Amino acid sequence: MPLPADHDPKFAAYAHPERLVTTQWLEDHLADDGLVVLECNEDVLLYHTGHIPGARKLDWHIDLNDEVTRDYIDAEGFAAMCAARGIGRGTTVVIYGDNFNWWAAYALWVFSLFGHPDVRLLDGGRAAWVAEGRDTTTDEPAVAPADYPVVARDDAAIRAFKEDVLAHIGQGPLVDVRSPGEFTGELLHMPDYPQEGVQRGGHVPTASSVPWKRAANEDGTFKTADELRAIYEGEIGLASGDDVVTYCRIGERSSHTWFVLTHLLGFEHVRNYDGSWVEWGNAVRVPIEKP
Amino acid sequence: MGAALPPGLQAIVDEFAECDRTERLDLLLEYANGLPDLPERLAGQELERVHECQTPLFVQAEVDADGPVRLFFAAPDEAPTSKGFAGIIHAGLDGCTVDEVLATPSEFALGMGLAEVVSPLRMRSTGAILARIKRQLVERAPDAAS
Numbered sequence: 001m002p003l004p005a006d007h008d009p010k011f012a013a014y015a016h017p018e019r020l021v022t023t024q025w026l027e028d029h030l031a032d033d034g035l036v037v038l039e040c041n042e043d044v045l046l047y048h049t050g051h052i053p054g055a056r057k058l059d060w061h062i063d064l065n066d067e068v069t070r071d072y073i074d075a076e077g078f079a080a081m082c083a084a085r086g087i088g089r090g091t092t093v094v095i096y097g098d099n100f101n102w103w104a105a106y107a108l109w110v111f112s113l114f115g116h117p118d119v120r121l122l123d124g125g126r127a128a129w130v131a132e133g134r135d136t137t138t139d140e141p142a143v144a145p146a147d148y149p150v151v152a153r154d155d156a157a158i159r160a161f162k163e164d165v166l167a168h169i170g171q172g173p174l175v176d177v178r179s180p181g182e183f184t185g186e187l188l189h190m191p192d193y194p195q196e197g198v199q200r201g202g203h204v205p206t207a208s209s210v211p212w213k214r215a216a217n218e219d220g221t222f223k224t225a226d227e228l229r230a231i232y233e234g235e236i237g238l239a240s241g242d243d244v245v246t247y248c249r250i251g252e253r254s255s256h257t258w259f260v261l262t263h264l265l266g267f268e269h270v271r272n273y274d275g276s277w278v279e280w281g282n283a284v285r286v287p288i289e290k291p
Numbered sequence: 292m293g294a295a296l297p298p299g300l301q302a303i304v305d306e307f308a309e310c311d312r313t314e315r316l317d318l319l320l321e322y323a324n325g326l327p328d329l330p331e332r333l334a335g336q337e338l339e340r341v342h343e344c345q346t347p348l349f350v351q352a353e354v355d356a357d358g359p360v361r362l363f364f365a366a367p368d369e370a371p372t373s374k375g376f377a378g379i380i381h382a383g384l385d386g387c388t389v390d391e392v393l394a395t396p397s398e399f400a401l402g403m404g405l406a407e408v409v410s411p412l413r414m415r416s417t418g419a420i421l422a423r424i425k426r427q428l429v430e431r432a433p434d435a436a437s
Binding site: 042043044045046048049059061062098 | 316317319320323345346368369370371372373375407408409410412413
C-alpha cells in the first residue's frame with residue numbers, strides 16, 4: 001500500500017503532487033511501514049557524514065550503471081539493488097540528495113525506467129533537511145532484504161538515444177538545460193567543473209536554452225506551478241501534449257527538468273537524452289549549432 | 292607502477308588495500324576528518340582550485356630552501372570525498388622533500404581499491420590534486436625540477 005500523498009498547498013497546483021514530499025511530511029512518516037528513503041548524492045561520502053535516520057545510500061555511479069556496458073543496470077540488477085535496500089514493488093520510495101537533488105532526480109528517473117509505481121522526491125533535498133535542523137545520524141540502518149520482481153526496463157517512453165534525437169530535430173522541441181556558456185559552445189563543461197573530454201561545443205540544432213536551475217529556488221525547492229508554466233510554456237512555448245526531449249551533459253541536470261515537465265507540469269511525452277552532450281559533442285557527423 | 296612511493300604514502304595505500312569495501316569508505320572519511328584546517332595566515336586567501344574535483348577543493352604547496360614540502364588544503368564539509376583525497380595526500384606527502392613529491396607517480400592511488408567504492412571517474416581527482424601540487428612546487432623551487 002502506498003503512503004498517503006503530501007497535501008502541502010504548494011504541491012496542489014502541480015500536475016502530480018503525489019511525486020513530491022516536504023521535509024515535514026517525511027519527518028512525520030519516517031517510521032511508517034512501506035516507506036524506504038534513499039539518499040543519492042554527487043559526493044559519494046556525504047551520506048556517511050550523516051543522513052536522514054533510516055535512509056539508505058544509493059550511488060548513481062556504482063549502483064545504477066552497468067559496470068562494463070555504458071548503460072543502466074538490467075532488470076535483474078535493478079531487482080537486486082532494490083531488494084538489498086528493503087524495497088518491494090509496492091514500497092513508497094522517497095529520494096533526496098545534495099546539489100539541488102540532481103542525482104536524486106536522476107535516480108527517480110531510472111526507477112521510472114523500471115516502472116516503479118510510487119517514487120517521490122523530497123522537495124529541497126538534503127540541503128533543506130539540514131538547513132531546518134532536522135535529525136541526521138551516521139548510523140546505517142539494518143535492512144531486511146525485500147523481494148523485488150524482475151521487471152524489464154522500458155526505455156521507449158522516457159529515454160531518448162542519439163538516433164532519436166537526430167530524428168527529433170525539426171520535429172519537436174528540444175530543451176538544453178545546461179548553463180548559457182555550454183549552450184553557446186563557449187564552455188565544454190559546467191562552469192567550475194572538470195573538463196570531461198568533449199571535443200565540440202554548441203548545442204543540438206533547434207534546441208531552446210533553459211538552464212535547469214531556473215526551475216529551482218535558491219533553497220533547492222521547486223518553483224511554484226505558475227512560475228514554472230511561465231518559463232516553459234510562456235517563454236519557450238512548450239505545450240503539455242508536445243513530444244519533448246531534454247538533455248544536458250551526462251543526463252543528471254536534464255533529469256531535474258524532466259521531473260519538472262513530467263510531474264510538476266504534467267507533460268505526457270518527455271524523454272531524457274542521457275547520452276547528452278558528452279555523447280553528442282563527441283559523435284561523428286552529428287550536426288551542431290553554434291552559438 | 293613506477294618509482295617507489297614515499298614510505299608514509301605507501302603505508303596509507305597498503306592500509307586501504309587491506310580493508311574491505313565498507314572499511315575503505317570509513318577510512319576515507321577518517322582522512323577527510325583528519326585534514327588540518329588552513330592556518331590563519333592562509334585563511335581568506337585565494338588558493339588554486341583543483342577543477343578536476345567535482346566538489347570544491349583548493350590546494351597550496353609551499354617549500355623553503357632545502358626544507359620539507361608543506362601542503363595546505365581547503366574544502367567545504369559538504370565535500371567529504373575531496374576532503375578525504377586531500378587528507379590522504381596531506382598525511383602521505385606533507386613533510387616530504389620536493390624530490391620525493393615530484394617522484395610520486397600520479398597513479399599512486401590505483402592500488403588502494405578505492406575505485407570500486409568511489410567510482411573510477413571520481414578517482415581522477417587524486418592524480419589531479421598531485422599534478423597541481425607538483426606544478427606549484429616546480430614553480431616555487433625551480434632548482435628541484437632539474
